[in-house]
Amino acid sequence: MLSIGEFSKICRVSTKTLRYYDEIGLIHPDQIHPENGYRYYSIAQLKRMLLIQRLKSYYFSLDEIKEVLAWEADQAEEQLRFRLQSKRGEIEEKIRAYASVLGQMNSDIGSLEQGLSVMSFLDRIEVELVETRPQKLLFLRRNLSSEEYAAGYGMYFAKLYERIATGKLTVQGTPMTIYHSPDYNPVGNDTEFAIPIKEAVKGTRDFPGGLCAKSVLTGSYQELISVYARLREWVEREGYELTEAPYEIYLTDPFNTAEDAGLVTEVYFPVKKK
Structure with missing residues (x-):
């Protein structure tokens, strides 16, 4: 048997934490002395504690760890494999997000070292008028x-492609998203997912052509806010006004693009002269 102090030292976790784990049912002392209340842990409990520590290092919450420890032995390995795969996906997504932020930060540092404003990148976003x-x-x-x-980007476009396959329709362009809401609402925004096709069938509509201010973003979707700001500033400065909802056309598939740097998105603002 190991005293709580010995157990704490081996596992490198404080006795205060061990008492808390006991309170929440994560790991109980194997024995508690009836007279002095001293807590003792068995050698076998070292393995349980090491598993707890390992799952914590994988960013499992204590509730998630408690659930893992409660699984029946015959299901534990398979269930844990699925849970680890899910957690791996979450961590990979965070790594991609941090990599994007780090790239942007390095760019800002480079601008400052050259005596440029942090916001000078806006001037490098090109705008052109297209029909x-x-x-x-x-x-x-x-x-x-x-x-x-x-979350729904893939789901809604997948539904559209399923209808295209079922109806043997002819695709004539890459996916696009049209934003109809007049302002941003965190509760919900009027969003249209669309794919250009040749045939006129149920569920299609005519999308008019016309004059647009256009920019192309190569990189993370997180940078789209900068492209929108640049386009809006350009439209105002050049004496134009918006006539329809802005839209994006995705020239690359995010699910088949290894890194955000390979994403290519066109942004269009339908306009007319004031």
């Missing part, structure tokens, strides 16, 4: 929050 052609869109329109949009 777009009319298209026929197969579309789904939903009211989505930003979180729902991120």
Whole structure:
């Protein structure tokens, strides 16, 4: 048997933490002396404590760890494998996000070292006037929050491609998203997912062509806010005004692009001269 102090020293966790783990049912002392209340742990409990520490290092919450420890022995390995795969995906997503932030931070440091403003990157976003052609869109329109949009991007476009495959329709462009809400609402925004097709079938609509201010973003979708700001500033400065909802066209598939740096997105602001 190991005293709470010995157990604490081996596992490198404080006795205060061990008492808390006992309170929440994560790991109980094997024995508690009836007279003095001293706590003792068995050698076998070292393995349980090491598992707790390992799962904590994988960013499992204490509730998640408690759930893992409660699994039946015949299910534990398989269930843990699935849970670890899910947690790995979460961590990989955070790594990608941090990599994007780090890249942006390095760029800002480089600008400052050259005596430039941190916001000078806006001047490097090119804007051009283009005439777009009319298209026929197969579309789904939903009211989505930003979180729902991120999660639903693949789902809604997958539904559209499924309809295209079922109906043997002819694709004539890459996926696009049209933002109809007049302002940002964290609760939900009027968002249209669309794919240009040749045929006029149920669920399609005509999308007019016309004059647009256009920018191309190569990189993370997180930078789109800068492109929108640059386009809006350009439209105002050059004496134009918006006529329709802005939209994005995705030239690359995020699910088949290894890094954010390889993403290419076109942003269009339909405009006319004031």
